[in-house]
Amino acid sequence: MSDGQREALRQKALADLAILDTPPEREFDALTKLAQSMLGTSMASITLIDAERQWFKARCGPLEAETSRAQALCPIVVETEAPLILADARLDPRFAKSPFVTGAPNIRYYAGVPVRVFGDDGDSVTIGTLCVLDDQPRQPTLVDLEILGELACVAEALIAARSTALRAAEIAEERRLAVERLERERRQFKQAERMADMGSYRYDIAAQTTTWSDGVFAIHELPLSGCVPTTELMNFFPEPDRNAFLTAVKRTLDTGEPFEMDADFVTAKGNARRVRCSCEIELTKGKPAALIGLIQDITERHDLVQRLRHQARTDDLTQLANRAAFNRVLDTRLREARAVGGDVAVLLIDLDGFKSVNDVLGHAAGDTVLRRVADRLRASCDDGCFPARLGGDEFAIVVSADLDRAGLDRKVRHLLHDLEIVADGQGHITRVTGTIGIAWSIAAAQDRDVLLRQADAALYAAKRTRKGTAQTYQVGANHRQAS
Structure with missing residues (x-):
């Protein structure tokens, strides 16, 4: 993979983490102080390498909140994806003229290790460093890098946990918004049912149970708190429409073809109505699972059509x-x-x-x-x-x-x-x-x-x-x- 490709992956990973320019967090601050204390340096940081800058998620000592990426030490660790330890930065030609060495914070001793994030496929991307710094030279030891390496694992776990928590919060927010949307749509559907004198039903073929929306209860003139009168459903349709409805349902079950029909209807209170019924098959894994459909009270429309038809045919x-x-x-x-x-x-x-x-x-x-x-x-x-x-x-x-x-x-x-x-x-x-x-x-x-x-x-x-x-x-x- 080229350097440009690695850099693009790094910037994408940082963007996905949404961690840059976030407020201080106690866990990261504590880890930085622990690194400073364990290695006895005057400075320590968790550094993230942005496109043009290095930004400190946590820092101890006289460090700015962010600095230019150019001529800084941490970007070398990120770019090489390898630990870096310097007894005296003034003696390394790569950094001898760095403004961070020749001026504040006057870096002499430096030890840094990569901080990585891991994808679902197990591949890692180096996004920053855990490092300790001092304004006095000192003789490095392998123990310094070992300690930093262990602490870097903790930093990576904190970043992963933070990402998981953010994602969980996003999912929770998405779920909350989805619940609100569903509730809003449910209210809108109920309003639409009332305005259209319409309701929906579902008949579970295996369980042989029927569920109604509020609109269906209203059309039947039955209380919403009551049960669906499964054994009496066809009694609401007088003949010959009862037989026509049953025939249409059987045809839908046999062929899978939906149907729509108008029928005479008598409510639970004995009121004559005209309704429009539709029905179709609901499939689960390619097999019929339920009959779903709509029933609408079209009495006023039907009466109007009949009156208009009568007027069109009558002197x-x-x-x-x-x-x-x-x-x-x-x-x-x-x-x-x-x-x-x-x-x-x-x-x-x-x-x-x-x-x-x-x-x-x-x-x-x-x-x-x-x-x-x-x-x-x-x-x-x-x-x-x-x-x-x-x-x-x-x-x-x-x-x-x-x-x-x-x-x-x-x-x-x-x-x-x-x-x-x-x-x-x-x-x-x-x-x-x-x-x-x-x-x-x-x-x-x-x-x-x-x-x-x-x-x-x-x-x-x-x-x-x-x-x-x-x-x-x-x-x-x-x-x-x-x-």
Whole structure:
């Protein structure tokens, strides 16, 4: 290893120890005094060699807290990684002109040994020295170096212990911060659970035990201090969602695929809810260990979606289905009819005399008439027929597939009677009737647009013949069949 590489390792080791420029420590001071006392010198130090200076972790005698590294004696011990002992530094050409020899502290006798730190791999790095100094020459002995060598081992142990203690303190601080972070995250998670009406659960497959977060207890309307009602868990899900949930869980256990589903839910207090459930496998060493997931109360969101969906499909005034919903239902019935070769009938209804209601009695009276018409259509459509308001004074019915032509004729006669409405107010009386156009899907090749055009053609043919009647569309028959 080159000198540059050794120097880089030394500076890294010192940086890792974080010992430079630290306050005095009793153990290091005591060791330095012991070295001074045992060897009978006027000075002693534990010296650490920084990049441009030598810094004394502990010192006795007239020594500065730090000095320049250049022309100092301790760096030689560190660089050679070998003990150094001098009877009189003035006689050694390496140090004869050193300012530390020619001036204060006037070093004459010097004895120093390396102080090392050891890595986890057992390799050592020399970072400084334990040395004794005197301003008077003296004859060195091997005992001097032996004593210093033993004391250097103690210095190395002190440095290692200090490093271990610092690391332990760092670990303790890291653990404290981690605990604080976990506690903060736990509080944040609980807040998030409350805000989102959500909770988490874990089912231990081997132990067959279930744990819940606070949010799950809240959704179930159970006390937090209570136990998880393991044997009753599925009772909170009414059928058919209970079976759907169990099937999804089994599929996850069999395939490892997660699932998410919405389900109806009844709390411990009997309150109906809508929940969203998710579930996935937790693996330990590649094997399923638990089922983990979330449950969220989405009742408000679900109700809002249902209301919006209802509004999107419903005429606001009459609360009948609107044109878009009517078209969807009709498309479904036509698709079913095509599959089995069946026939679907559509009735288009137009109110006669309705404009007079608005003109004579006002729009409020007209709205009342429209609501009365809707009520009568609903009353006549309890057998699977589907009524709708297409707009203005136009209504339509998709007829139940169970009705044959004879049954449809009876229904149309009843409808014509029910649609005779008398409106009065402000000394005026007006009469409203309904005219009906009928078309069958087979004649329209099961095409919705064609079917509606044919029903419309039959409607206006009936109006031309006599308002308040009905006609069925017949190809080439000039729509003459009236009721």
